[in-house]
Amino acid sequence: xxxxxxxxxxxxxxxxxxxxxxxxxxxxxxxxIWLISGVGPDGGKLALAILGLSLLFLPGGIIxxxxxxxxxxxxxxxxxxxxGNLVNLKIPCVMNARELTKTEIGTPENEVVALISxxxxxxxxxxxxxxxVILLIPLRPVLxxxxxxxxxNWVVSxxxxxxxxxxxxxxxxxxxxxxxxxxxxxxxxxxxVYGNVLIVVVIMAVVSVLxxxxxxxxxxx
Amino acid sequence: MxxxxxxxxxxxxxxxxxxxxGLVTAFIILGSVYFGIKGYQQAKELKMPQATIKKTVISxxxxxxxxxxxxxxxxxxxxxxxxxPLPWIRLSVVGALHYELMAVSVASEGIxxxxxxxxxxxxxxxxxxxxxxxxxxxxxxxxxxxxxxxxNKVTSGNERSFGKLLFDAVFIGMISAYLGDAFAKxxxxxxxxxxxxxxxxxxxxxxxLEDNRTFVPIIVFLSAMxxxxxxxxxxxxxxxxxxxxxxxxxxxLFGMTIAVLLGIGGIY
Numbered sequence: 001x002x003x004x005x006x007x008x009x010x011x012x013x014x015x016x017x018x019x020x021x022x023x024x025x026x027x028x029x030x031x032x033i034w035l036i037s038g039v040g041p042d043g044g045k046l047a048l049a050i051l052g053l054s055l056l057f058l059p060g061g062i063i064x065x066x067x068x069x070x071x072x073x074x075x076x077x078x079x080x081x082x083x084g085n086l087v088n089l090k091i092p093c094v095m096n097a098r099e100l101t102k103t104e105i106g107t108p109e110n111e112v113v114a115l116i117s118x119x120x121x122x123x124x125x126x127x128x129x130x131x132x133v134i135l136l137i138p139l140r141p142v143l144x145x146x147x148x149x150x151x152x153n154w155v156v157s158x159x160x161x162x163x164x165x166x167x168x169x170x171x172x173x174x175x176x177x178x179x180x181x182x183x184x185x186x187x188x189x190x191x192x193v194y195g196n197v198l199i200v201v202v203i204m205a206v207v208s209v210l211x212x213x214x215x216x217x218x219x220x221x
Numbered sequence: 222m223x224x225x226x227x228x229x230x231x232x233x234x235x236x237x238x239x240x241x242x243g244l245v246t247a248f249i250i251l252g253s254v255y256f257g258i259k260g261y262q263q264a265k266e267l268k269m270p271q272a273t274i275k276k277t278v279i280s281x282x283x284x285x286x287x288x289x290x291x292x293x294x295x296x297x298x299x300x301x302x303x304x305x306p307l308p309w310i311r312l313s314v315v316g317a318l319h320y321e322l323m324a325v326s327v328a329s330e331g332i333x334x335x336x337x338x339x340x341x342x343x344x345x346x347x348x349x350x351x352x353x354x355x356x357x358x359x360x361x362x363x364x365x366x367x368x369x370x371x372x373n374k375v376t377s378g379n380e381r382s383f384g385k386l387l388f389d390a391v392f393i394g395m396i397s398a399y400l401g402d403a404f405a406k407x408x409x410x411x412x413x414x415x416x417x418x419x420x421x422x423x424x425x426x427x428x429x430l431e432d433n434r435t436f437v438p439i440i441v442f443l444s445a446m447x448x449x450x451x452x453x454x455x456x457x458x459x460x461x462x463x464x465x466x467x468x469x470x471x472x473x474l475f476g477m478t479i480a481v482l483l484g485i486g487g488i489y
Contacts, residue, residue, distance in 0.1 A: 026354070057353060081356050088317065093281050096281075119253040120278050125289040126246050150477075152291045158442070162448070164396045164400065171389050178398075183401060191409050197398060201394070204401070
């Protein structure tokens with residue numbers, strides 16, 4: 001008997017197929033470079049580089065799925081993990097759309113908003129990248145102009161500052177502990193904070209959740 | 222095999238490398254359009270208002286423009302060492318700017334534009350690709366189980382249950398981490414010196430650093446936050462509802478403009 005799949009199961013199936021194709025496409029690029037150029041990689045150096053980088057990226061990859069999947073829902077998680085740039089683009093983009101459309105995490109409506117948001121955001125990015133590559137010769141001096149560098153150096157600060165307004169204001173009591181501890185950590189161990197933002201995100205998420213739980217249980221919210 | 226050249230500069234800017242970039246881009250576009258359509262169909266089944274979809278689309282485009290230009294500048298940053306097509310491809314699929322810069326620096330240790338060989342280039346391309354796959358692989362094999370075991374339990378529950386508030390708390394934690402990041406840079410900010418798109422390494426194999434401690438990121442953070450509040454006021458008091466879709470993008474632009482103005486004033 002044919003098993004009837006739920007909407008969510010169906011989305012997992014589509015997402016997984018897309019993920020397998022996406023990872024294959026990705027891997028095909030260096031393989032094709034190898035085949036077409038006739039020059040292979042240096043095995044020893046490659047193994048070392050992969051080992052070193054994986055020590056950095058493997059925990060990051062796992063943490064990213066665990067942390068960000070709840071915001072994204074099923075379909076958008078697969079799409080976002082193939083198209084990349086999560087923390088600096090996809091997650092805030094989805095959170096902004098969710099805020100504007102007032103959907104709740106975990107609902108089918110939120111699943112739809114997140115999916116469309118990630119799809120549209122990805123299309124915007126690839127369009128800008130493609131136009132940028134085509135226009136690279138006239139654009140390069142403008143984008144590389146020293147006068148504009150500060151703008152793009154601090155784009156992430158601008159992004160989270162703007163988002164902070166909405167989230168801090170909505171749950172001001174929840175924000176007390178994470179703001180206090182992030183400033184304290186930034187003061188006491190600045191190099192650790194800016195050098196390991198992804199780890200700090202996890203630490204602050206844990207601090208924030210524990211504190212929120214405390215004030216929730218005591219009915220202070 | 223097909224390419225009778227030993228010149229890496231011809232390889233990294235070869236026409237077929239651009240073609241590969243185009244094909245990867247086409248794949249990403251197809252995938253996004255496919256999932257976008259599925260989302261739209263689901264919205265129709267759920268009888269969601271058209272206005273909600275429109276809002277999602279407009280806000281997502283307006284939001285994504287500035288960070289995307291930032292990502293494209295990443296392509297230019299790496300182009301010195303690797304040419305345009307490879308960074309373009311790497312930042313189109315799975316990549317993220319901070320990961321890719323790190324990957325290039327590890328994989329190209331000690332290599333400069335002048336000393337790079339074809340073998341180096343191919344090795345870097347493989348290393349950048351393989352080591353970035355973990356998140357995708359984890360999502361492929363474990364996301365469904367994680368969702369069934371953990372997420373669904375948390376998100377079900379009544380309106381004011383803690384599960385609903387949990388994600389706000391996580392996101393507040395995330396925003397605070399970036400607040401801390403901007404604040405930390407007031408006290409210390411060692412940056413690795415980049416030459417020709419990769420980090421410079423000294424004789425002992427360590428990165429060459431320079432301290433660039435700065436107030437700018439915290440000022441940018443706070444000014445974007447204040448401007449967001451100002452726009453909120455406009456939206457509510459002056460009833461400029463349409464502005465909502467551009468609120469975040471405009472606030473970011475405001476913060477970034479402040480950074481440029483401070484730079485003009487000699488503050489970096």
